[in-house]
Amino acid sequence: MRRYSLYRILVIIMLIISLSSIIAMVAYSYTKDNSEQIVSQLPIPVKIKTVKKPNVNKALTTLFSIPASDNKIKVNKDTLASLWFEKSFNDGLNKYHAIFIKNQMVDSETHEIYGSHADAPIISAVVYTLNKGEWVLASAQENIGVFGSWGDTPPIKQVQLLTLAKGNIALLLDISYSGQGYTKSGKTIFSYYQNNWTQLGYLPTSGDNSGVCDDTVKDDLLLSACWSFNGTVNLAENNSSSTYTDIIVKRTGTMEGENRKIIPVKNSLYSFNGEEYLEVDNGED
Numbered sequence: 001m002r003r004y005s006l007y008r009i010l011v012i013i014m015l016i017i018s019l020s021s022i023i024a025m026v027a028y029s030y031t032k033d034n035s036e037q038i039v040s041q042l043p044i045p046v047k048i049k050t051v052k053k054p055n056v057n058k059a060l061t062t063l064f065s066i067p068a069s070d071n072k073i074k075v076n077k078d079t080l081a082s083l084w085f086e087k088s089f090n091d092g093l094n095k096y097h098a099i100f101i102k103n104q105m106v107d108s109e110t111h112e113i114y115g116s117h118a119d120a121p122i123i124s125a126v127v128y129t130l131n132k133g134e135w136v137l138a139s140a141q142e143n144i145g146v147f148g149s150w151g152d153t154p155p156i157k158q159v160q161l162l163t164l165a166k167g168n169i170a171l172l173l174d175i176s177y178s179g180q181g182y183t184k185s186g187k188t189i190f191s192y193y194q195n196n197w198t199q200l201g202y203l204p205t206s207g208d209n210s211g212v213c214d215d216t217v218k219d220d221l222l223l224s225a226c227w228s229f230n231g232t233v234n235l236a237e238n239n240s241s242s243t244y245t246d247i248i249v250k251r252t253g254t255m256e257g258e259n260r261k262i263i264p265v266k267n268s269l270y271s272f273n274g275e276e277y278l279e280v281d282n283g284e285d
Contacts, residue, residue, distance in 0.1 A: 115151020181211025
């Protein structure tokens with residue numbers, strides 16, 4: 001009886017071991033098939049094509065028909081053309097990449113750049129438009145305006161973009177002047193419309209008289225009370241359908257009024273007169 005019981009127990013154990021092995025194999029097979037199915041359903045990684053920026057030397061050659069190297073070119077014995085800055089933008093219709101070129105006066109013998117305070121380099125530009133993943137030449141334009149002083153242009157750290165209308169975008173470039181104790185800063189407007197650049201004027205945004213002021217001195221003929229203001233450039237709410245929408249400069253701070261009296265600064269409204277933006281009257285405070 002004891003032998004028979006041991007034999008039954010041994011058989012049961014063997015059956016349990018066999019059944020466990022079968023279950024393990026089935027589970028493994030299911031997991032493998034399922035995992036392979038999940039992997040097959042995962043999206044295949046898509047290689048994103050990197051669009052290289054247009055070549056500056058090629059842009060210079062396109063503009064002046066002279067081979068260029070090191071992002072510069074000698075146009076003639078007295079003029080050096082070189083890269084100023086690059087900027088990509090979207091006018092609501094197309095994507096563009098603009099390469100801005102500065103023309104500087106150079107000494108024909110020493111090849112050194114020279115110029116007085118009033119000498120601003122002539123600016124040219126080559127623009128490419130993105131078409132089916134490739135940059136295609138859109139325009140190459142010499143002398144779109146002038147910018148800078150002392151024969152050179154300041155470095156451009158940032159560019160404000162302002163959409164004047166669909167297909168007409170303005171690039172606002174910071175520029176400042178200091179002299180005789182006064183500092184004035186503002187934005188120079190370059191508009192790109194129908195593949196053509198136009199310089200549209202200057203918008204004063206900030207200023208102060210910190211070099212010639214003293215609030216502790218009264219009735220001084222040389223020194224006056226201190227004033228300063230800052231402002232931002234925005235589209236005006238009117239003329240929204242115009243090709244050249246009005247611009248409002250919203251300012252805060254103070255300025256000098258009549259009889260050297262310090263008064264709160266006001267906003268200013270600028271309108272396009274067919275050639276440039278000019279101040280027409282004060283906007284809303």
